[in-house]
Amino acid sequence: MPRSLSTALQTQVSSTATKTAFLVELNLSSTIRLTDYYTNVVYDSNTYEAGGSFLSVDPTAETGQLQVDEINIGFSNITDQVRSLVQTGAFTDKEVEIYLAYFDTNEAIVGAINYFTGQIRNVSIQENINNSVLSMTVASHWSNWNLTKGRHYSDESQQAFSSNDKGMEFATQVKEDVRWGM
Incomplete structure:
Protein backbone atom coordinates (compact mmCIF):
# COMPACT_ATOMS: atom_id res chain seq x y z
CA MET A 1 0.00 0.00 0.00
CA PRO A 2 1.60 3.31 -0.99
CA ARG A 3 2.13 5.83 1.74
CA SER A 4 3.41 9.35 1.88
CA LEU A 5 5.30 10.00 5.08
CA SER A 6 6.49 13.36 6.31
CA THR A 7 10.22 13.93 6.42
CA ALA A 8 10.14 13.95 10.24
CA LEU A 9 8.31 10.62 10.30
CA GLN A 10 10.71 9.09 7.76
CA THR A 11 13.63 10.17 9.94
CA GLN A 12 12.01 8.77 13.09
CA VAL A 13 11.11 5.44 11.44
CA SER A 14 14.71 4.95 10.29
CA SER A 15 16.14 5.95 13.69
CA THR A 16 17.82 3.29 15.83
CA ALA A 17 16.04 4.44 19.01
CA THR A 18 12.36 4.46 18.16
CA LYS A 19 9.45 4.65 20.57
CA THR A 20 6.15 3.40 19.19
CA ALA A 21 2.59 2.91 20.37
CA PHE A 22 -0.59 1.53 18.91
CA LEU A 23 -3.56 3.87 18.56
CA VAL A 24 -6.89 2.05 18.18
CA GLU A 25 -10.11 3.76 17.17
CA LEU A 26 -13.30 1.73 17.64
CA ASN A 27 -16.16 3.34 15.70
CA LEU A 28 -19.04 1.79 17.61
CA SER A 29 -22.25 3.68 18.42
CA SER A 30 -19.85 5.99 20.23
CA THR A 31 -16.20 6.32 19.22
CA ILE A 32 -13.68 4.82 21.63
CA ARG A 33 -9.98 5.66 21.25
CA LEU A 34 -7.32 3.72 23.17
CA THR A 35 -3.54 3.49 23.19
CA ASP A 36 -0.98 1.15 24.68
CA TYR A 37 1.33 4.08 25.45
CA TYR A 38 1.91 4.93 29.11
CA THR A 39 0.13 8.28 28.81
CA ASN A 40 -2.71 9.72 26.74
CA VAL A 41 -1.76 10.50 23.14
CA VAL A 42 -3.21 13.29 21.00
CA TYR A 43 -3.05 12.50 17.28
CA ASP A 44 -4.97 14.23 14.50
CA SER A 45 -6.88 16.30 17.11
CA ASN A 46 -8.18 13.12 18.82
CA THR A 47 -7.18 11.91 22.28
CA TYR A 48 -6.33 8.22 22.64
CA GLU A 49 -6.72 7.13 26.26
CA ALA A 50 -4.03 5.19 28.06
CA GLY A 51 -5.45 3.07 30.79
CA GLY A 52 -3.75 -0.27 30.60
CA SER A 53 -6.54 -1.61 28.43
CA PHE A 54 -4.32 -3.18 25.80
CA LEU A 55 -2.98 -6.68 25.88
CA SER A 56 -1.97 -7.18 22.29
CA VAL A 57 -2.31 -6.34 18.62
CA ASP A 58 -1.35 -9.17 16.28
CA PRO A 59 1.37 -8.55 13.74
CA THR A 60 0.31 -8.20 10.11
CA ALA A 61 2.17 -8.30 6.83
CA GLU A 62 1.33 -6.64 3.55
CA THR A 63 1.25 -8.80 0.45
CA GLY A 64 0.38 -8.20 -3.15
CA GLN A 65 -2.22 -10.97 -2.95
CA LEU A 66 -5.96 -10.47 -2.99
CA GLN A 67 -6.85 -12.03 0.34
CA VAL A 68 -8.91 -11.51 3.46
CA ASP A 69 -6.61 -10.18 6.14
CA GLU A 70 -7.58 -10.45 9.78
CA ILE A 71 -6.03 -9.12 12.92
CA ASN A 72 -6.79 -9.89 16.55
CA ILE A 73 -6.81 -7.22 19.23
CA GLY A 74 -6.81 -8.06 22.92
CA PHE A 75 -8.05 -5.71 25.63
CA SER A 76 -7.92 -6.16 29.38
CA ASN A 77 -9.75 -4.38 32.18
CA ILE A 78 -12.50 -3.32 29.82
CA THR A 79 -14.91 -0.65 30.95
CA ASP A 80 -18.61 -1.16 31.55
CA GLN A 81 -19.27 1.01 28.48
CA VAL A 82 -17.32 -1.33 26.19
CA ARG A 83 -18.79 -4.43 27.85
CA SER A 84 -22.37 -3.20 27.34
CA LEU A 85 -21.69 -2.30 23.69
CA VAL A 86 -20.39 -5.82 23.09
CA GLN A 87 -23.20 -7.53 24.98
CA THR A 88 -25.87 -5.66 23.02
CA GLY A 89 -24.23 -6.58 19.72
CA ALA A 90 -23.44 -2.97 18.85
CA PHE A 91 -20.13 -4.02 17.29
CA THR A 92 -21.16 -5.96 14.18
CA ASP A 93 -19.48 -4.63 11.01
CA LYS A 94 -18.30 -1.48 12.77
CA GLU A 95 -15.03 0.02 11.57
CA VAL A 96 -11.77 -0.20 13.49
CA GLU A 97 -8.67 1.81 12.65
CA ILE A 98 -5.28 0.89 14.06
CA TYR A 99 -2.35 3.29 13.77
CA LEU A 100 1.29 2.84 14.69
CA ALA A 101 2.49 6.09 16.25
CA TYR A 102 6.14 7.17 16.44
CA PHE A 103 7.58 9.40 19.16
CA ASP A 104 10.78 11.44 19.28
CA THR A 105 13.30 11.45 22.13
CA ASN A 106 11.23 14.09 23.95
CA GLU A 107 8.22 11.73 23.75
CA ALA A 108 6.31 14.07 21.46
CA ILE A 109 4.38 12.36 18.68
CA VAL A 110 6.08 12.70 15.31
CA GLY A 111 3.34 11.03 13.30
CA ALA A 112 1.48 7.79 12.76
CA ILE A 113 0.94 5.35 9.92
CA ASN A 114 -2.16 3.29 9.26
CA TYR A 115 -1.40 -0.21 10.54
CA PHE A 116 -4.76 -1.83 9.76
CA THR A 117 -8.32 -0.80 8.94
CA GLY A 118 -11.27 -3.15 8.83
CA GLN A 119 -14.64 -4.17 10.20
CA ILE A 120 -15.24 -6.11 13.40
CA ARG A 121 -15.93 -9.73 12.55
CA ASN A 122 -16.44 -11.14 16.06
CA VAL A 123 -15.87 -10.34 19.71
CA SER A 124 -15.58 -12.51 22.79
CA ILE A 125 -15.30 -11.68 26.48
CA GLN A 126 -13.65 -13.97 29.00
CA GLU A 127 -14.12 -12.96 32.60
CA ASN A 128 -12.93 -14.32 35.88
CA ILE A 129 -12.87 -12.94 39.40
CA ASN A 130 -9.67 -10.94 38.80
CA ASN A 131 -9.82 -9.85 35.18
CA SER A 132 -11.90 -9.50 32.04
CA VAL A 133 -10.34 -9.92 28.60
CA LEU A 134 -12.00 -8.87 25.38
CA SER A 135 -10.74 -10.45 22.14
CA MET A 136 -11.74 -8.78 18.90
CA THR A 137 -11.19 -10.08 15.38
CA VAL A 138 -11.07 -7.36 12.74
CA ALA A 139 -11.19 -8.31 9.05
CA SER A 140 -10.36 -6.21 6.00
CA HIS A 141 -13.09 -4.95 3.72
CA TRP A 142 -12.58 -8.05 1.54
CA SER A 143 -14.13 -10.23 4.28
CA ASN A 144 -17.56 -10.23 2.65
CA TRP A 145 -16.19 -10.86 -0.86
CA ASN A 146 -18.37 -13.98 -1.36
Missing part, protein backbone atom coordinates in the same frame (compact mmCIF):
# COMPACT_ATOMS: atom_id res chain seq x y z
CA LEU A 147 -21.56 -12.38 -0.05
CA THR A 148 -24.35 -12.66 -2.61
CA LYS A 149 -26.13 -9.37 -3.18
CA GLY A 150 -29.69 -8.99 -4.40
CA ARG A 151 -32.56 -11.45 -4.66
CA HIS A 152 -33.02 -14.86 -6.21
CA TYR A 153 -35.78 -15.55 -8.70
CA SER A 154 -37.61 -18.16 -6.68
CA ASP A 155 -40.97 -18.51 -4.99
CA GLU A 156 -39.28 -18.55 -1.55
CA SER A 157 -37.56 -15.24 -2.24
CA GLN A 158 -40.79 -13.69 -3.51
CA GLN A 159 -42.78 -14.94 -0.50
CA ALA A 160 -40.27 -13.33 1.86
CA PHE A 161 -40.74 -10.07 -0.03
CA SER A 162 -44.52 -10.26 -0.56
CA SER A 163 -46.24 -13.15 1.20
CA ASN A 164 -49.39 -13.47 -0.97
CA ASP A 165 -47.76 -12.92 -4.37
CA LYS A 166 -48.04 -15.94 -6.67
CA GLY A 167 -45.98 -14.44 -9.52
CA MET A 168 -42.97 -16.72 -8.96
CA GLU A 169 -44.90 -19.85 -7.98
CA PHE A 170 -44.04 -21.70 -11.20
CA ALA A 171 -40.67 -20.03 -11.87
CA THR A 172 -38.75 -23.32 -11.60
CA GLN A 173 -41.04 -24.99 -14.15
CA VAL A 174 -40.55 -22.44 -16.92
CA LYS A 175 -38.99 -23.61 -20.16
CA GLU A 176 -35.21 -23.02 -20.21
CA ASP A 177 -35.03 -21.49 -23.69
CA VAL A 178 -37.64 -18.75 -23.82
CA ARG A 179 -37.69 -16.97 -27.18
CA TRP A 180 -39.12 -13.48 -27.05
CA GLY A 181 -40.62 -11.54 -29.96
CA MET A 182 -41.25 -14.42 -32.34
Whole structure:
Protein backbone atom coordinates (compact mmCIF):
# COMPACT_ATOMS: atom_id res chain seq x y z
CA MET A 1 0.00 0.00 0.00
CA PRO A 2 1.60 3.31 -0.99
CA ARG A 3 2.13 5.83 1.74
CA SER A 4 3.41 9.35 1.88
CA LEU A 5 5.30 10.00 5.08
CA SER A 6 6.49 13.36 6.31
CA THR A 7 10.22 13.93 6.42
CA ALA A 8 10.14 13.95 10.24
CA LEU A 9 8.31 10.62 10.30
CA GLN A 10 10.71 9.09 7.76
CA THR A 11 13.63 10.17 9.94
CA GLN A 12 12.01 8.77 13.09
CA VAL A 13 11.11 5.44 11.44
CA SER A 14 14.71 4.95 10.29
CA SER A 15 16.14 5.95 13.69
CA THR A 16 17.82 3.29 15.83
CA ALA A 17 16.04 4.44 19.01
CA THR A 18 12.36 4.46 18.16
CA LYS A 19 9.45 4.65 20.57
CA THR A 20 6.15 3.40 19.19
CA ALA A 21 2.59 2.91 20.37
CA PHE A 22 -0.59 1.53 18.91
CA LEU A 23 -3.56 3.87 18.56
CA VAL A 24 -6.89 2.05 18.18
CA GLU A 25 -10.11 3.76 17.17
CA LEU A 26 -13.30 1.73 17.64
CA ASN A 27 -16.16 3.34 15.70
CA LEU A 28 -19.04 1.79 17.61
CA SER A 29 -22.25 3.68 18.42
CA SER A 30 -19.85 5.99 20.23
CA THR A 31 -16.20 6.32 19.22
CA ILE A 32 -13.68 4.82 21.63
CA ARG A 33 -9.98 5.66 21.25
CA LEU A 34 -7.32 3.72 23.17
CA THR A 35 -3.54 3.49 23.19
CA ASP A 36 -0.98 1.15 24.68
CA TYR A 37 1.33 4.08 25.45
CA TYR A 38 1.91 4.93 29.11
CA THR A 39 0.13 8.28 28.81
CA ASN A 40 -2.71 9.72 26.74
CA VAL A 41 -1.76 10.50 23.14
CA VAL A 42 -3.21 13.29 21.00
CA TYR A 43 -3.05 12.50 17.28
CA ASP A 44 -4.97 14.23 14.50
CA SER A 45 -6.88 16.30 17.11
CA ASN A 46 -8.18 13.12 18.82
CA THR A 47 -7.18 11.91 22.28
CA TYR A 48 -6.33 8.22 22.64
CA GLU A 49 -6.72 7.13 26.26
CA ALA A 50 -4.03 5.19 28.06
CA GLY A 51 -5.45 3.07 30.79
CA GLY A 52 -3.75 -0.27 30.60
CA SER A 53 -6.54 -1.61 28.43
CA PHE A 54 -4.32 -3.18 25.80
CA LEU A 55 -2.98 -6.68 25.88
CA SER A 56 -1.97 -7.18 22.29
CA VAL A 57 -2.31 -6.34 18.62
CA ASP A 58 -1.35 -9.17 16.28
CA PRO A 59 1.37 -8.55 13.74
CA THR A 60 0.31 -8.20 10.11
CA ALA A 61 2.17 -8.30 6.83
CA GLU A 62 1.33 -6.64 3.55
CA THR A 63 1.25 -8.80 0.45
CA GLY A 64 0.38 -8.20 -3.15
CA GLN A 65 -2.22 -10.97 -2.95
CA LEU A 66 -5.96 -10.47 -2.99
CA GLN A 67 -6.85 -12.03 0.34
CA VAL A 68 -8.91 -11.51 3.46
CA ASP A 69 -6.61 -10.18 6.14
CA GLU A 70 -7.58 -10.45 9.78
CA ILE A 71 -6.03 -9.12 12.92
CA ASN A 72 -6.79 -9.89 16.55
CA ILE A 73 -6.81 -7.22 19.23
CA GLY A 74 -6.81 -8.06 22.92
CA PHE A 75 -8.05 -5.71 25.63
CA SER A 76 -7.92 -6.16 29.38
CA ASN A 77 -9.75 -4.38 32.18
CA ILE A 78 -12.50 -3.32 29.82
CA THR A 79 -14.91 -0.65 30.95
CA ASP A 80 -18.61 -1.16 31.55
CA GLN A 81 -19.27 1.01 28.48
CA VAL A 82 -17.32 -1.33 26.19
CA ARG A 83 -18.79 -4.43 27.85
CA SER A 84 -22.37 -3.20 27.34
CA LEU A 85 -21.69 -2.30 23.69
CA VAL A 86 -20.39 -5.82 23.09
CA GLN A 87 -23.20 -7.53 24.98
CA THR A 88 -25.87 -5.66 23.02
CA GLY A 89 -24.23 -6.58 19.72
CA ALA A 90 -23.44 -2.97 18.85
CA PHE A 91 -20.13 -4.02 17.29
CA THR A 92 -21.16 -5.96 14.18
CA ASP A 93 -19.48 -4.63 11.01
CA LYS A 94 -18.30 -1.48 12.77
CA GLU A 95 -15.03 0.02 11.57
CA VAL A 96 -11.77 -0.20 13.49
CA GLU A 97 -8.67 1.81 12.65
CA ILE A 98 -5.28 0.89 14.06
CA TYR A 99 -2.35 3.29 13.77
CA LEU A 100 1.29 2.84 14.69
CA ALA A 101 2.49 6.09 16.25
CA TYR A 102 6.14 7.17 16.44
CA PHE A 103 7.58 9.40 19.16
CA ASP A 104 10.78 11.44 19.28
CA THR A 105 13.30 11.45 22.13
CA ASN A 106 11.23 14.09 23.95
CA GLU A 107 8.22 11.73 23.75
CA ALA A 108 6.31 14.07 21.46
CA ILE A 109 4.38 12.36 18.68
CA VAL A 110 6.08 12.70 15.31
CA GLY A 111 3.34 11.03 13.30
CA ALA A 112 1.48 7.79 12.76
CA ILE A 113 0.94 5.35 9.92
CA ASN A 114 -2.16 3.29 9.26
CA TYR A 115 -1.40 -0.21 10.54
CA PHE A 116 -4.76 -1.83 9.76
CA THR A 117 -8.32 -0.80 8.94
CA GLY A 118 -11.27 -3.15 8.83
CA GLN A 119 -14.64 -4.17 10.20
CA ILE A 120 -15.24 -6.11 13.40
CA ARG A 121 -15.93 -9.73 12.55
CA ASN A 122 -16.44 -11.14 16.06
CA VAL A 123 -15.87 -10.34 19.71
CA SER A 124 -15.58 -12.51 22.79
CA ILE A 125 -15.30 -11.68 26.48
CA GLN A 126 -13.65 -13.97 29.00
CA GLU A 127 -14.12 -12.96 32.60
CA ASN A 128 -12.93 -14.32 35.88
CA ILE A 129 -12.87 -12.94 39.40
CA ASN A 130 -9.67 -10.94 38.80
CA ASN A 131 -9.82 -9.85 35.18
CA SER A 132 -11.90 -9.50 32.04
CA VAL A 133 -10.34 -9.92 28.60
CA LEU A 134 -12.00 -8.87 25.38
CA SER A 135 -10.74 -10.45 22.14
CA MET A 136 -11.74 -8.78 18.90
CA THR A 137 -11.19 -10.08 15.38
CA VAL A 138 -11.07 -7.36 12.74
CA ALA A 139 -11.19 -8.31 9.05
CA SER A 140 -10.36 -6.21 6.00
CA HIS A 141 -13.09 -4.95 3.72
CA TRP A 142 -12.58 -8.05 1.54
CA SER A 143 -14.13 -10.23 4.28
CA ASN A 144 -17.56 -10.23 2.65
CA TRP A 145 -16.19 -10.86 -0.86
CA ASN A 146 -18.37 -13.98 -1.36
CA LEU A 147 -21.56 -12.38 -0.05
CA THR A 148 -24.35 -12.66 -2.61
CA LYS A 149 -26.13 -9.37 -3.18
CA GLY A 150 -29.69 -8.99 -4.40
CA ARG A 151 -32.56 -11.45 -4.66
CA HIS A 152 -33.02 -14.86 -6.21
CA TYR A 153 -35.78 -15.55 -8.70
CA SER A 154 -37.61 -18.16 -6.68
CA ASP A 155 -40.97 -18.51 -4.99
CA GLU A 156 -39.28 -18.55 -1.55
CA SER A 157 -37.56 -15.24 -2.24
CA GLN A 158 -40.79 -13.69 -3.51
CA GLN A 159 -42.78 -14.94 -0.50
CA ALA A 160 -40.27 -13.33 1.86
CA PHE A 161 -40.74 -10.07 -0.03
CA SER A 162 -44.52 -10.26 -0.56
CA SER A 163 -46.24 -13.15 1.20
CA ASN A 164 -49.39 -13.47 -0.97
CA ASP A 165 -47.76 -12.92 -4.37
CA LYS A 166 -48.04 -15.94 -6.67
CA GLY A 167 -45.98 -14.44 -9.52
CA MET A 168 -42.97 -16.72 -8.96
CA GLU A 169 -44.90 -19.85 -7.98
CA PHE A 170 -44.04 -21.70 -11.20
CA ALA A 171 -40.67 -20.03 -11.87
CA THR A 172 -38.75 -23.32 -11.60
CA GLN A 173 -41.04 -24.99 -14.15
CA VAL A 174 -40.55 -22.44 -16.92
CA LYS A 175 -38.99 -23.61 -20.16
CA GLU A 176 -35.21 -23.02 -20.21
CA ASP A 177 -35.03 -21.49 -23.69
CA VAL A 178 -37.64 -18.75 -23.82
CA ARG A 179 -37.69 -16.97 -27.18
CA TRP A 180 -39.12 -13.48 -27.05
CA GLY A 181 -40.62 -11.54 -29.96
CA MET A 182 -41.25 -14.42 -32.34
